[in-house]
Amino acid sequence: MLQISSYRDATQEQEAPKASSWRAACSAGSRGDAERVYDDIFDAVMDRRLLPGAKLTETTLCKVFDCSRSTVRAALSALAHDKIVDIEPNRGAFVWQPDAKETRDIFEMRRRMECMIVDMLLALPDLATRLQPLYDMVRRERQAFERGDRISWIRLSNAFHVVMAQLLDNHVLTEIMHSLCARTTLIIALHDTPGETACSYIEHETILDHLAQGDGNGARQAMHHHLADCEERMSTPSTQPPDPWRAFPVKR
Template identity: 70%
Template sequence: MLHLNSHHDVSADLDAPKASSLRSAQGSASRTEIERVYDDIFDAVMDRRLLPGTKLTETALCAVFTCSRTTVRAALSQLAHDKIVVIQANRGAFVWQPSSKETEDVFAMRRALEGMTLDMLLALPDLPARLAPLYDMVDRERRAFECGDRISWIRLSNAFHVEMARLLGNQVLTEMLHSLCARTSLVIAYYDTPDDSACSYFEHQDILDKLSRHDAHAAKAAMHHHLEDCEHRMNEPEKGPVDPWLAFAVKR
């Protein structure tokens, strides 16, 4: 099993894209206040700074983001629509926690959708040339893992699968895979210990190598093994107190 060092800083030279940047091509300067709050909470969840089950109170969020309660409620409502947050009557908003059935369903859809993505990629005549940026991403993922940059490693590991779909120029497919990758990240955060095991960069490279050779059977088998290994690595989550506001590096 791979082990990640304890250093958690984000290295700029690794160019690890925030998960929210993969969701939309819209520039940060043109974001609304609701989108700003949505993106920051979404990124904190995807970076595993906000863990599944964490309660998100409106009063504290208003203070964190210096915004109105109306803005916070709209952002939380959108996050709930996207299955990142669950809003419970008379209790408030919580980061989504997967059930065992939801975990199975998420990984089943990942296998189906990523298998279809590979089939579409393999139909491209210039595939090896198109894969060059993904090889570079895997190299950055490796360096992030080796230097213990946990957040960059998580971001690059998730981005690999979204960027693979983006190569096809199919926005609907990209959005669907981005949504599934986000839910997968929450599943892994709930069941797994991210400092101890990796969505392996060398498995990503193995998939790319097989795609480059147009070896359809081997590429799909490698992807299936990769996702199956992630699913089987799930353990019972460790419960403990969580201070959600540390995710935004501010005091309450």
């Protein structure tokens, strides 16, 4: 029987907080068993340890998380609401697998939202000072990539865009960006070839440099190029079925 512990690495979490930490920061109140199951599945998806199309069976999840079926169903229902999981009648739950139109729609929204964020940031006083935590994040992103720490690199690459929105102290905007970045991660996991092109930290730094200089046109163009490059490098989706249980450390 599979036994599983939550994915934990203190050093890695310090360097690159899990994606669920941004979700928790946007929500209020205590977090129960369903939320914890949600977070572990969500993090596995965001870290690309759990791939699009992977089937999530309730019986196995109950064993993995040592919880009731009602807890698993609540977590899967919440993941389906957030477009991380698809629940298909008479077939079960699967990690969301975006189609071509959804991919186009999400990247269009990313371009519009993030250019708006650029404009809003440029209206802030002392912007260059406020951007220092993002420069530090880009530095850690580059270090993670150079040492081959793929999960930390993915986490920091996604967090960069959420933290940009967070600087505006607008919780609704931060929630929207968190959702869009999560769905973008699934799109990239479906289409991208890991390690082929991984210079997002260079593009992130370019965006920050334009913002620090008050160059709105340059920042918007850099952001547009960054997202367009991400969309254009998608390749043919893998035909190999994903193995959902490699998402977690298994004790035998």
